[in-house]
Structure formats: structure tokens, C-alpha cells
Amino acid sequence: MRGRALKPKLGRDDLAHRGFMAVIGLYLIIALALPLYAMLSKAFTTYHFDLSQYEVQVSDEAGTFGPVQSLASLNTPPVFEKLATSTNGRLGLTKLFPDFSFRSPVMYRFRGTSESAVYLIGSERHTGPDWVELTSNSFRRVVIRPVAERGLANFRTYFSTPALFQSVKNSLTIAAIVTAITVSLAFWFAYGLARSKMHLKGVFRMVAMMPILVPSLLPGIALLYLFSARQGMLKALMFGHDINGPIGIVIGSVFFTFPHAMIIISTALSIADARLFEASDSLKASRWRTFWTVTIPGARYGLFSAAFVVFNLVITDFGLPKVIGGNYNMLAVDIYKQVIGQQNFEMGAVVSIVLLLPALLAFAIDRRMQKKQVALLTARSVVYEPKPNRRMDWIFFAYASAVAVFIAGIIATCQFAALIKQWPYNLSLSLKNYDFSRMDGGGWGAYANSLQLAILTAIIGTVVVFLGAYMVEKTRGFEKGRAVFQGLAMLPMAIPGMVLGIAYIFFFNNPANPLHVIYGTMIILVVSTVTHFYTVSHLTAVTALKQMDGEFESVSQSLKQPFYKLFWRVTVPVSLPAILNISIYLFVNAMTTVSAVVFLYSTDTALASVAVLNMNDAGDIAPAAAMGMMIFYTNAGARILHALISKGILKRSNAWRKSG
Amino acid sequence: MKKFALVSVLALGVAVPAMAVDLTVYTAVEAEDLARYAAAFNEDHPDIHINWVRDSTGVITAKLLAERNNPQADVIWGLAATSLLLMKGEDMLEPYAPAGVENLDPKFVDSSNPPYWTGMDAWVAAICYNTVEGEANGVPAPTSWADLTDPVYAGQIIMPNPNSSGTGFLDVSSWLQMFGEEGGWNYMDALHANISRYTHSGSAPCKLAAAGETTIGVSFAFRGAKSKAAGAPIEIIVPTEGVGWDMEATAIVAGTANLEAAQTLVDWTITRKANELYNQGYAVVAYPGVAQPVEYFPEGLVDAMIENDFEFAANNRGAILEEWASRYDGKSDPK
Numbered sequence: 001m002r003g004r005a006l007k008p009k010l011g012r013d014d015l016a017h018r019g020f021m022a023v024i025g026l027y028l029i030i031a032l033a034l035p036l037y038a039m040l041s042k043a044f045t046t047y048h049f050d051l052s053q054y055e056v057q058v059s060d061e062a063g064t065f066g067p068v069q070s071l072a073s074l075n076t077p078p079v080f081e082k083l084a085t086s087t088n089g090r091l092g093l094t095k096l097f098p099d100f101s102f103r104s105p106v107m108y109r110f111r112g113t114s115e116s117a118v119y120l121i122g123s124e125r126h127t128g129p130d131w132v133e134l135t136s137n138s139f140r141r142v143v144i145r146p147v148a149e150r151g152l153a154n155f156r157t158y159f160s161t162p163a164l165f166q167s168v169k170n171s172l173t174i175a176a177i178v179t180a181i182t183v184s185l186a187f188w189f190a191y192g193l194a195r196s197k198m199h200l201k202g203v204f205r206m207v208a209m210m211p212i213l214v215p216s217l218l219p220g221i222a223l224l225y226l227f228s229a230r231q232g233m234l235k236a237l238m239f240g241h242d243i244n245g246p247i248g249i250v251i252g253s254v255f256f257t258f259p260h261a262m263i264i265i266s267t268a269l270s271i272a273d274a275r276l277f278e279a280s281d282s283l284k285a286s287r288w289r290t291f292w293t294v295t296i297p298g299a300r301y302g303l304f305s306a307a308f309v310v311f312n313l314v315i316t317d318f319g320l321p322k323v324i325g326g327n328y329n330m331l332a333v334d335i336y337k338q339v340i341g342q343q344n345f346e347m348g349a350v351v352s353i354v355l356l357l358p359a360l361l362a363f364a365i366d367r368r369m370q371k372k373q374v375a376l377l378t379a380r381s382v383v384y385e386p387k388p389n390r391r392m393d394w395i396f397f398a399y400a401s402a403v404a405v406f407i408a409g410i411i412a413t414c415q416f417a418a419l420i421k422q423w424p425y426n427l428s429l430s431l432k433n434y435d436f437s438r439m440d441g442g443g444w445g446a447y448a449n450s451l452q453l454a455i456l457t458a459i460i461g462t463v464v465v466f467l468g469a470y471m472v473e474k475t476r477g478f479e480k481g482r483a484v485f486q487g488l489a490m491l492p493m494a495i496p497g498m499v500l501g502i503a504y505i506f507f508f509n510n511p512a513n514p515l516h517v518i519y520g521t522m523i524i525l526v527v528s529t530v531t532h533f534y535t536v537s538h539l540t541a542v543t544a545l546k547q548m549d550g551e552f553e554s555v556s557q558s559l560k561q562p563f564y565k566l567f568w569r570v571t572v573p574v575s576l577p578a579i580l581n582i583s584i585y586l587f588v589n590a591m592t593t594v595s596a597v598v599f600l601y602s603t604d605t606a607l608a609s610v611a612v613l614n615m616n617d618a619g620d621i622a623p624a625a626a627m628g629m630m631i632f633y634t635n636a637g638a639r640i641l642h643a644l645i646s647k648g649i650l651k652r653s654n655a656w657r658k659s660g
Numbered sequence: 661m662k663k664f665a666l667v668s669v670l671a672l673g674v675a676v677p678a679m680a681v682d683l684t685v686y687t688a689v690e691a692e693d694l695a696r697y698a699a700a701f702n703e704d705h706p707d708i709h710i711n712w713v714r715d716s717t718g719v720i721t722a723k724l725l726a727e728r729n730n731p732q733a734d735v736i737w738g739l740a741a742t743s744l745l746l747m748k749g750e751d752m753l754e755p756y757a758p759a760g761v762e763n764l765d766p767k768f769v770d771s772s773n774p775p776y777w778t779g780m781d782a783w784v785a786a787i788c789y790n791t792v793e794g795e796a797n798g799v800p801a802p803t804s805w806a807d808l809t810d811p812v813y814a815g816q817i818i819m820p821n822p823n824s825s826g827t828g829f830l831d832v833s834s835w836l837q838m839f840g841e842e843g844g845w846n847y848m849d850a851l852h853a854n855i856s857r858y859t860h861s862g863s864a865p866c867k868l869a870a871a872g873e874t875t876i877g878v879s880f881a882f883r884g885a886k887s888k889a890a891g892a893p894i895e896i897i898v899p900t901e902g903v904g905w906d907m908e909a910t911a912i913v914a915g916t917a918n919l920e921a922a923q924t925l926v927d928w929t930i931t932r933k934a935n936e937l938y939n940q941g942y943a944v945v946a947y948p949g950v951a952q953p954v955e956y957f958p959e960g961l962v963d964a965m966i967e968n969d970f971e972f973a974a975n976n977r978g979a980i981l982e983e984w985a986s987r988y989d990g991k992s993d994p995k
Binding site for chain 1: 691692711712713714715716718719721722725726727729730732745746748749750751770771772776792793821823824825856857858860861863864865866867868870871872873874890891892893971974975976977978979981985986989
């Protein structure tokens with residue numbers, strides 16, 4: 001006899017937990033999974049000219065019509081080799097008739113064989129099986145339209161078009177070069193901070209974080225002012241090379257990825273166990289040997305992680321190559337060119353999928369690596385405290401100063417550019433570049449919109465993310481549901497912003513979708529931004545929640561307290577530092593992001609970061625720099641505010657930790 | 661304004677029928693001109709309020725096409741005729757003969773009857789030449805398109821990429837019409853050798869010439885005149901062979917819920933008054949006899965405009981762009 005498996009009865013709290021988790025899970029499905037699916041299906045919608053759908057009759061010079069011929073039969077042997085096309089494809093027919101002349105008295109009768117056969121005479125649209133009689137001169141104006149089908153033709157076109165395919169190589173090359181440079185630069189910078197006694201560590205740390213506060217395309221503008229071939233202030237340093245192109249993309253990318261790598265590597269270096277260094281020292285190992293056998297293995301996972309993050313940031317970035325890429329094609333810019341330049345949404349979706357692959361791959365490898373990482377810091381570890389070493393400290397100081405000058409110099413150049421009247425012919429200072437109403441891009445309204453977006457994203461995003469993380473962490477049982485949720489929460493990290501933006505067009509701009517109403521509003525911008533930056537926020541929340549002992553829940557339950565009381569009175573106050581970190585992260589990113597929102601903003605919701613892009617695009621470079629600096633000051637202000645609040649809260653709420 | 665209208669309607673209650681209509685108007689007209697256009701229109705029709713949706717030609721065209729099954733716009737006022745022809749072929753426009761359409765130059769009216777769109781003004785290609793840079797680099801001012809293929813201009817020219825800019829496409833389509841298919845591509849092969857960079861925007865080459873970043877920018881006359889007025893050391897050159905052009909045009913979007921108001925607006929857009937407004941920036945407008953010379957516009961521009969076959973441009977756009985990309989885009993990595 002087999003008894004039923006014993007299952008704990010679900011309490012009211014468990015049901016509530018699962019309910020909340022389901023709601024936030026549903027949010028992730030609507031904001032992420034379904035749009036991605038819509039995009040995938042778009043990539044497989046192909047168009048081709050179906051010649052068998054059309055029939056033609058040709059007269060002789062006297063006007064007597066010959067037999068009815070299908071266009072397909074006229075195309076054997078093939079005159080048109082390639083019948084695959086895009087949604088906007090149009091095919092003229094005169095090439096099927098070798099003796100065609102528009103002056104000839106020959107007459108043509110033309111028709112489709114079904115209602116779905118569409119053709120244009122000039123620009124007028126016709127369908128259906130009624131014969132239309134045309135002179136030679138009118139017949140040359142006939143073009144047929146393609147029919148839609150499901151298939152792989154778009155991918156075949158993509159990989160057989162060198163102009164498109166070249167971008168894959170370009171993007172991978174640039175990403176690899178930047179990864180190597182940034183990780184090396186950031187490693188020695190972080191090493192100096194963690195392992196030397198150099199001066200001004202606080203200043204260096206602050207300057208190194210500055211690039212996070214500006215849109216990735218801002219360094220592009222600064223580099224143009226500094227190094228452009230004709231009027232650059234330091235053009236001699238380029239030795240005749242053009243900053244527009246791979247050189248500019250690499251330098252700009254190193255700038256904007258530097259802080260990301262620096263933070264990760266710093267964290268890895270800060271958890272070193274001093275006992276290992278003592279052991280190495282007492283074994284009389286050289287400094288060099290200690291470095292390779294203790295430091296590097298300890299920081300290994302941090303280095304890998306930093307490399308993957310940098311690689312992903314570069315390959316998915318859109319703003320910088322658009323501003324300074326010149327004719328060097330990159331995947332993210334190709335998407336923009338396909339969708340905006342040629343209105344070829346299907347090919348845009350194909351490029352998105354191609355862009356998704358390296359990003360997903362890097363993401364998967366990184367996840368595997370992190371699983372392998374074992375705890376280096378145990379309860380018995382001793383915190384490493386660097387000893388003074390005059391020579392090394394000065395070397396690191398010089399090195400860190402060089403990096404800081406590079407970063408601060410780029411930002412300062414932008415500020416300078418924003419204040420110059422007309423570079424290079426009129427160098428007097430003026431504020432006219434801040435008169436955004438005279439430029440494209442949305443003016444000061446765009447700045448106000450960006451602030452609104454950043455605040456909404458910070459508030460709504462923090463609530464959604466923290467609740468989701470809480471439910472996942474504190475729900476008992478329900479393993480499968482939690483695993484699915486975790487997977488969904490990790491996915492945004494691997495989805496490039498451009499891809500998310502396109503996916504949103506396909507999903508939300510579908511009239512059959514009841515959520516269509518949010519298209520073109522601030523809501524869709526908030527939803528896309530929260531989703532785009534979900535993963536890091538989620539991980540921050542989960543880490544903070546893991547630090548809280550599960551005993552709290554047990555005690556609260558045995559006291560028959562509902563979970564929300566514990567949540568409000570204990571969980572939230574204790575996690576406040578993490579909550580504040582999540583909100584500032586979302587705020588700053590909402591101010592600077594371009595890639596996802598560039599497809600989604602409308603006139604009423606134009607954004608400052610997009611305005612920087614558009615003004616620069618239209619050649620209004622100085623106003624673009626001015627708007628970029630507005631974003632910088634806003635973010636800097638927000639971070640200072642965040643630091644002050646965090647300090648105050650920590651003092652108050654963590655008083656219990658000291659009083660013991 | 662919108663709020664005000666709403667509040668006043670609410671305040672008056674049901675006694676007064678709600679006269680105010682909101683029209684969503686998509687446009688690619690320069691940002692600084694929009695307020696002028698709306699204000700002049702509202703002088704005559706205070707009861708119709710315009711909600712502008714403004715972006716570059718490419719973005720607005722992409723937006724309209726993406727929304728084709730569920731259009732959001734009522735009227736398109738100020739978009740390239742080439743784009744409107746694309747939409748006409750998709751059945752996205754409402755045919756309408758605005759009152760007084762017979763007064764317009766027939767070149768500026770769609771050939772169907774009733775017409776699907778009416779033109780406003782022409783924007784004409786031109787070359788922006790920076791005199792300071794020209795002297796410094798020993799590069800003479802060109803007088804024709806053919807001049808630009810001379811080796812002396814190697815690396816001195818920037819033009820817009822036709823795959824992302826309407827102005828770029830207008831240039832390419834005009835060369836193919838003027839020089840024939842083979843001659844046109846041969847010309848672009850030779851020109852490509854001298855181009856230092858293709859930009860994503862049509863106004864950027866002229867602005868870059870104005871900023872001294874390049875000696876020559878292939879752009880449009882309107883932009884050149886503005887930069888010149890702002891004090892940049894540039895000359896606007898009309899090539900002797902003739903210049904390509906496109907027009908800004910107006911159409912009603914099929915399926916609009918505000919057809920009557922849309923027709924009122926379109927009627928107004930072809931009036932003499934509206935054309936005088938267009939003339940403040942554009943030297944060539946649809947209403948004959950209105951155009952006054954525009955400051956800093958080059959002489960002889962109107963005579964140099966080619967017989968533009970918009971149908972050719974619209975129906976061959978896809979094939980031309982594909983050919984252009986395969987010739988110049990994949991190979992354009994700077995060495």
C-alpha cells in the first residue's frame with residue numbers, strides 16, 4: 001500500500017507569497033518574454049515576388065493580343081534570379097520582355113490571378129483578376145509587390161550580403177580589443193587602490209566612476225573635439241589617422257566601460273586573505289611570484305566577470321559607434337539603419353538575433369564561471385592591509401593620475417565644447433548652446449521628460465524588483481516556480497537594449513494587443529527601462545536578502561504574524577542600503593540610456609539622452625555636448641544626494657549593530 | 661492650450677457642443693518652424709488643435725509604416741513626397757482634392773485624381789564649400805558634380821548615406837536620373853574614391869563644412885543658407901548639371917476619425933498664406949508667384965532643379981539602396 005506523499009499545508013502567507021511572485025513573474029513575461037517572441041517571429045517573416053500570381057497578354061504592333069502568359073513562365077530561363085525581397089520590395093517587369101520599348105505601339109493586358117496579388121501602376125495600387133489594358137509607356141510603370149511567407153530567407157540574405165555580414169566581424173573585433181584594454185587598465189587601477197598606500201585614493205575612486213554618469217555617446221563627442229582630423233585640439237596626436245572609425249570607437253568604449261570593470265575587479269581584490277600573503281612571504285617567494293600565485297588566482301573570477309561585462313557592453317552599445325563610428329559598421333548601428341533608414345523591420349529583427357547570440361554566449365559562460373567560484377573569504381580570513389612602499393606607491397599614483405586625467409579630460413572637453421559659440425571660428429564663450437528649443441531633439445522638455453522617467457523608473461523599478469526578489473528568496477517550496485522566476489530575472493542582462501526596443505515595437509504596436517494603449521507613452525519607456533536594467537537590481541536585492549537570517553521568518557510565523565508586518569518592520573529597514581543602491585542605479589541608467597528607448601519615445605516623451613544623439617546627428621554638436629553635461633550634473637547631484645541619505649540612514653538604522 | 665480647451669469645455673458643460681478638435685499631425689519639418697505653422701493655422705481655425713509628432717524623415721516614415729494596421733496620425737504635414745508615395749502604394753493615404761488645388765503648380769500635386777498628396781515646398785540639393793578650409797588645403801571651389809570626382813578632392817568630401825538619410829537618397833536618385841543608370845553608378849564609383857565619410861543625416865555634411873571639419877559637404881541649400889546666415893565661412897554651390905530635389909508634402913491618413921478637421925487643415929496647407937509661410941525658409945514653393953528670394957540662397961537654384969521622377973524614386977528605392985550598400989557600404993572600412 002502506498003500512502004499519499006506528505007505535503008505541508010499552504011498557509012495564508014504562502015499563498016500570498018506565490019500570488020505576488022506570480023504577478024511580478026507575469027510582468028516579466030509581458031515585458032520581456034512575449035516581446036522577444038514577437039521579434040523572433042518577425043525575423044522569420046520573409047517576402048518574395050510570386051510571379052505565378054500574375055498574367056500578361058502582349059499585342060503585336062497592330063494591336064492583336066497574343067496568348068495569356070504567366071509571369072512565372074516568362075521568367076524561364078530566369079531573368080530575375082533573386083525573387084527574395086523585403087516588405088517594401090517592388091519589381092518592375094519590362095526586363096521580362098527583351099524587345100520592350102516604351103515608345104512601341106505594343107499594348108499589354110495585365111492582371112493578378114487572385115485578390116492577394118498586389119501591383120502598382122505608377123504609385124496607384126491595384127489588386128485582383130480584372131484585366132487592365134496598358135500602353136507600352138504605362139506598362140513600364142507597373143511594379144509587383146511581394147507576398148509574405150514564413151521561412152529562413154531573411155537569414156540567407158543576411159549572411160550572403162557582405163555589407164551586413166562584415167558587421168559581425170567588426171563588432172567582435174572591437175569588443176575583443178576593448179575588453180583586453182579595459183580589463184588591463186582597470187586591473188592595475190583597482191590593484192593600486194587595494195594594494196598600495198598611494199595618496200588621493202578617494203579622488204581616484206570618484207573620478208573613475210564618472211563615466212557611468214553620462215550617456216555612452218558623450219565620449220564620442222569629446223573625442224571629435226580633441227582629435228578630429230581638421231579642427232581637433234590635439235589632432236597632431238592622431239598622426240594622420242581618422243578618429244571617426246575603429247580608433248574612436250575603441251577609445252570611447254574604454255572610457256565608458258572602465259568603471260564597470262573597475263568595480264568588479266576591486267571587489268575581487270578586496271576579498272583577499274592576508275594569511276596567504278604572509279605565507280608566501282615567509283616562504284621567501286618573490287613579489288612577482290606572489291603576484292602570479294596568490295593575487296591573480298584570487299582575482300581570477302573577478303577578471304573573467306569584468307571581461308564578460310565589458311565585452312557585452314561594447315558589442316551591444318549603439319550611441320558611441322553611431323557618433324564616432326564613421327563608415328565602420330557595427331551590429332547595433334545596423335539595426336538602426338535597417339529599421340529607421342530603410343524601414344526594413346524584418347531585417348532589423350534578423351540583425352537583432354545575430355546581436356543576441358554573442359551576448360547570450362558571453363552571459364552563459366559567465367554564469368558557469370560564477371558557479372565554479374568557491375568562497376575565498378571565510379570566517380577565519382584576515383583582511384589584507386597594504387604596507388607602505390615609497391617607490392611602488394608613487395608608480396601607482398602616477399598611473400592612477402594618468403587614468404584620472406583621461407577620464408576627467410573627456411568630461412571637461414564636453415563642458416568646454418558646450419560653452420564655445422562656434423568652434424573653431426568664434427571661440428568666445430556663450431550659453432546659446434543651452435537654448436535647446438532651437439534644435440531638434442525635444443529641447444528642455446526632453447530634459448524634463450528624462451528626469452520624470454528617471455524618477456519613475458527608480459521608484460517603480462525598486463518596488464517591483466525588491467518585491468520580486470523578496471518573494472523568490474522567502475517563499476518556501478514551490479521550487480519550479482522560483483527557478484522559472486530566477487531565469488526570467490537573469491535574462492535582461494543578456495538582451496541588448498536595441499533588441500529590447502525593437503521587440504517592444506513589434507509586441508506593443510500590434511493593434512490586436514490590448515496593451516497597445518501604452519505605446520508612445522511614458523509608461524512604455526518606464527517598463528522598458530525597468531526591464532532593461534532588471535538583472536543587476538535583482539541580484540543586489542537578492543544578495544541583501546540572503547544576508548538576513550531565515551530565523552526572522554520562523555520567529556514571525558510562530559508568533560502568528562502576517563508576513564507583511566515582518567516585511568515592513570524588519571526586512572525593508574534592514575535592507576534600506578540595498579534598496580537605495582537599486583534606486584540610484586535605476587535612476588542613473590534611466591538618465592543615460594539610449595539603446596532601448598530610441599525606438600520607443602514619441603514627441604511628447606522625447607528624452608535628453610536621445611536628444612544628445614539626435615542633435616549630434618543633425619550636426620548640432622555643441623548643443624549635444626551641452627545636453628550631455630546636463631545629464632552628467634543631474635546624475636552627479638543624484639549620487640551625492642544618495643550618498644548623504646545612505647549615510648544618514650546607516651547611522652540611524654544600524655545603531656543596533658553597535659550597541660550590542 | 662489643450663488643457664485650457666478641455667477646462668473651458670468642462671466649465672461650459674453640455675450647453676456648448678465641444679467644438680475643439682485635436683488632430684495628430686506627423687511631420688519632419690524643422691523643429692523651429694513648427695510653432696509658426698501652427699500659430700498661423702490657428703489664426704484662421706482656432707477650433708482645431710494640432711498635436712505635433714516630429715522626427716527626422718526616416719523615423720517618421722518608419723513610424724507610419726510600423727503603424728500601418730493601426731494608424732495613429734490624422735494628417736501628415738511636411739514629409740518627403742518619396743515617403744508619401746511609398747505609403748500611397750500601401751493604401752495608407754486618403755485621396756482628397758483640397759479646395760483650391762487647381763491653383764498649385766501641377767508638379768506639386770499627386771498625379772491621381774483625386775490626388776493622394778499635395779506638395780508644399782521643394783528642398784533642393786546643393787554643395788556647401790568652406791572657403792577657409794578650401795584655401796588652407798589648396799582645394800578650389802567645385803562648379804559641377806563632375807568636378808567632385810577630380811583627385812584634388814580626395815578625402816575632402818562628406819555626403820549623407822542614402823540608407824539612413826532622405827537627402828542622401830535624393831542625391832543618388834538624381835544622379836541616376838541625370839546620368840542614366842550606368843553613368844550614375846560610374847559617377848558614384850568615382851565619387852566614392854574622394855568621399856571621406858558618409859553621415860547618417862542630410863544636414864550634417866553642411867554643418868560639418870560650416871564647422872571646418874570638411875571642405876565640402878553634399879547637403880541641401882536650405883541648410884547651407886542657415887549656416888551661412890549664422891556666420892560660417894561657406895559658399896553654397898549649385899552644380900551646373902542640375903540638382904536633385906524632393907518636396908515636403910501633405911496628406912490625410914486613411915482611417916482618420918477626424919476626417920472633416922483633417923480636410924480643413926489640408927485645405928489650409930495649400931493656401932497662399934501657408935505658402936508664404938513655407939517661403940520663409942524655402943525658395944521654391946508649390947503656389948506659383950508666391951516665392952520671394954530667400955536670403956543667402958544661391959542664384960539659379962530653381963532653374964537647376966531637374967525634372968524629378970518621383971515614381972521612379974519610390975518604385976526603385978529598395979533596389980537602389982541595396983545596390984548602393986553592396987557597392988560602398990561593405991567596403992567602406994577606413995584603412
